[in-house]
Amino acid sequence: MNQTQKKTEYILRKTGQMLLVLFLLSVIVFTLARLCPGDPLRAYYGDGLDRMNEQQKELARDKLGLNDSFPVQYARWxxxxxxxxxxxxxKYKRPVTEVIGNVWRNTLTLGGLSFLLTFLLAIWLGRLCALRENTWTDRILCRLGVVSGSIPAFxxxxxxxxxxxxxxxxxxxxxxxxxxxxxxxADRLWHLVLPVTVMVLGHxxxxxxMIRNKLLEETRKDYVMLCKAQGIPRGRILRHYCFRNILPSLLVIMAIxxxxxxxGTYVVEMVFAYPGLGTLSFESALYKDYNMLMALCMLTGAVVLVCNLLAQIISEFIDPRMQYETIEEVSA
Known part of the structure; x- marks a missing residue:
């Protein structure tokens, strides 16, 4: 089996595992939604349900597919x-995809901007502390970081x-x-300042x-001692050698x-009344909009699984030491 076949088999195997997890997640989400308290008819018709007789209620249940057995409902969904x-x-009496389509960009903007700023600053701070290990700069930043990271986001x-x-x-x-x-x-960016600040300070x-510790662990290795013996400055060693070697680990950290x-974005959205998926999730739970809740759970789970899969594959492509050990065992 050549390298290309191994890569293809490895990617297909990981994709299959991800699809299996998504299937199990769908079963759990659907089961919990059906077991949750509350009447879907009440959520759909509101106070209008009180004006319906039993025959009308039964017809409404048939319309929503609530009279079918659990396996039939799950298979259809x-x-x-x-x-x-x-x-x-x-709640909105509109397709779930249409409602989500109106707000997902807000969550993507808030979460994406927070993610980008968090890791840009984290890499800079991690390198700074590693460069000044055990100095006053390192100690003060570590203590300030512990304090800021201990404050709940809300x-x-x-x-x-x-x-x-x-x-x-x-x-x-x-x-x-x-x-x-x-x-x-400009107005949208102005409204993002406080939410993004909370997100960045919280993470x-x-x-x-973690980046600081990874860099310091790398500086203890033999090749760093050799670089120091050749007179290469510590800052250059960290930038050009240590950081490149911890890149696969950094990708895993970013996936996590x-x-x-x-x-955190979902929590911050609710505090700032920011119209995103987090606020939509809260409103869906409040109004027992289970179709919306199931869709948001599946969407969130899929995003997390896909990001973890991509990060794992990329890290193993970058670092040859991590490549295809499982595939080798299966092939053997």
Whole structure:
């Protein structure tokens, strides 16, 4: 078996594992949604349900497919899910895909910007602390990082709103844009300042500390001692040799960060009343909009699994020491 075949087999095997996990996730999500308290008819018709007689209620249940057996309901939902049909939102009375399509860009903007800034700053801080190991700079930054990372995101968000939005009136208290300024990019960015700040402060030092420790672990290796003996400056060693060697580990760390930052985004959206998937999830749970909740759970799970799969494959392509050990065992 040549290298190309091994790569293809490895990718297919990982993809198959991901699809299996998605299938199990769909079964769990659908089961929990059906076991949750509350009447789907109440969620769909609201107070209008009180004006319906038993015959009308039965017809409504048939319309929503609630009278079918559990396996039939799951098979129908899963079949529609595969074809991109996520059902009708009980709260909005519109297709779930249409409702999600109106807000997912806001979450992507907030989460993506927070992710980018978090790791740009984490790499810079990690290298700075590794370069100045055990100095006052390293110790102070470590302690400040521990303090900032220990503050819950919702509490930090409320503090920033109280200080910068209520008292100083510099930034808006929430929302994605001001009334009538939906197309104003500057206004949208202004509304992102506080949410992004909370996201970055909540995750920055955790990943900066991991990068710092990875770099310091790399500086203990023999090739670094050889570079020092040749007179190469420590900063250049960290930039050109150590950082390149920890890149596969950094990609794994970034993959792990996806669910952390995505979950943090959902919390921050609710505090700032930011119209994204997090706010939509909260409203769906509040109104028992189970079709919407199932779709959001599957979407979130798929994003996390795909990011982890891509990061694992990329890291093993970069680092030959990690490549295809499982494939070799299977082939043997």
């Amino acid at each position: 899963a079949g529609e899910l595969v074809h991109g049909d996520l059902g009708i939102s009980y 509490f930090l968000a409320l503090l920033l709103i109280l200080l910068f939005a209520v008292n100083l009136r510099i930034f808006p208290t929430g929302g994605a844009y001001s009334l009538g300024h939906a197309e104003d990019l 920055l030092w955790y990943y900066a500390y 960060a996806v669910p952390h930052i995505l979950g």
